[in-house]
Amino acid sequence: MENQDLDQLIDEAARGIVQREPSRALTAAVMERVRRDEPSRRRPLLWGGALAASAAAAWMVVSAIHHTPPIVPPPPESTSFMQAEPAPQHPAQPEPATSQNFVFERKLQDRPGNAARPAQATDPDMEIVLADSITIDPIEPTPIEIPQIETARAPVDEIHIDPLEIEPLSASDD
Amino acid sequence: MTLRQAQGQPERDQHECRRLTDGELVERVRAGHTAAFGELVERHRGAVYRAALAALRDPAEAEDVTQDALVLAFRKIGQFRGEASVRTWMVTIGWRLALSRRRNPVHRLRQMISSESPDAGTSSASTPSIESRMIDRERLLRARREIGKLSAKLRDALLLAAAGDLTQEEIAAALQIPAATFRWRVMEARRRLKERLE
Numbered sequence A: 001m002e003n004q005d006l007d008q009l010i011d012e013a014a015r016g017i018v019q020r021e022p023s024r025a026l027t028a029a030v031m032e033r034v035r036r037d038e039p040s041r042r043r044p045l046l047w048g049g050a051l052a053a054s055a056a057a058a059w060m061v062v063s064a065i066h067h068t069p070p071i072v073p074p075p076p077e078s079t080s081f082m083q084a085e086p087a088p089q090h091p092a093q094p095e096p097a098t099s100q101n102f103v104f105e106r107k108l109q110d111r112p113g114n115a116a117r118p119a120q121a122t123d124p125d126m127e128i129v130l131a132d133s134i135t136i137d138p139i140e141p142t143p144i145e146i147p148q149i150e151t152a153r154a155p156v157d158e159i160h161i162d163p164l165e166i167e168p169l170s171a172s173d174d
Numbered sequence B: 001m002t003l004r005q006a007q008g009q010p011e012r013d014q015h016e017c018r019r020l021t022d023g024e025l026v027e028r029v030r031a032g033h034t035a036a037f038g039e040l041v042e043r044h045r046g047a048v049y050r051a052a053l054a055a056l057r058d059p060a061e062a063e064d065v066t067q068d069a070l071v072l073a074f075r076k077i078g079q080f081r082g083e084a085s086v087r088t089w090m091v092t093i094g095w096r097l098a099l100s101r102r103r104n105p106v107h108r109l110r111q112m113i114s115s116e117s118p119d120a121g122t123s124s125a126s127t128p129s130i131e132s133r134m135i136d137r138e139r140l141l142r143a144r145r146e147i148g149k150l151s152a153k154l155r156d157a158l159l160l161a162a163a164g165d166l167t168q169e170e171i172a173a174a175l176q177i178p179a180a181t182f183r184w185r186v187m188e189a190r191r192r193l194k195e196r197l198e
Helices: A003-018 A025-065 A099-110 B003-018 B022-030 B034-056 B059-075 B086-102 B105-114 B130-149 B152-163 B168-175 B179-197
Strands: none
Touching: A003 B034, A003 B130, A003 B152, A003 B179, A025 B034, A025 B059, B003 B034, B022 B034, B022 B086, B034 B059, B034 B086, B034 B152, B059 B086, B086 B105, B086 B168, B130 B152, B130 B179, B152 B168, B152 B179, B168 B179
């Protein structure tokens, strides 16, 4: 067989293996799978959107809870005629002199930070409301009586052991 | 929108898609137009199928792989960067799936069984007499058997070249080998076949 014929034969044989067309149903099958696949392909996007929305909502709620009104500086002491009249001063309520209050005040004064801020303690605008003292009656221990434990002795029977008799070897059957 | 308009909408979309380039269709698919992917499938399904057939030499299995490859291409269309043509990209996906299928023991078993009774497939209608047609058929069957006996690398190169869908450079890119290596494999496959068929 000539070289050219062999080339032709090889080409024909190779083309015979691969030069075919897929069935017409292939495109329809692919598109059906693609359409079926499409919602699941978009699902991550939907989940992402939902997560982002919930995160934003949570942030808004948290920020609303922790929202503090803007600090308005107290008006400067004015000498205008509207504020010339001093505000009515409430007479200071005498606090009950209890030992607990005394200790509390002592502790406040003893703290190094508080000692450095004497103006704060004497600030008339600041009111420290202390709770009423609680008086606790001393607990008196009552003795607990424990009855005497009686022990009874159980009688022990005596055991009698007979003396062991060893048979001489010569008397044995073996 | 009337019913008539609604029925005519997909046809109009299809008609419009036919005028678009592959790159424009890819952009449309990315934008959510599934119908545009249908046009891409119509254009390239043959090339993907023939590449799968070159690897598997089984029409039914090749069709399965082509279907899987095209669905995978739809899922991964976001990753298409346009470095190669859409056809090469789809053929590469199909080729990899086909190679994965070829490694499957079930496929190997089927291949062993089918190699016992090969199908000539094409007819040589140009031959005049029944006798000469019989001789040609016999030679063709023998050539196909010898192609089957080639090593996978040489056979793949020969069959992909015979499919005629891609250029040498595109096939080399799909096989992830240099174009020169691909050309050498085709030549070597032909040389060995000639030795055996003489």
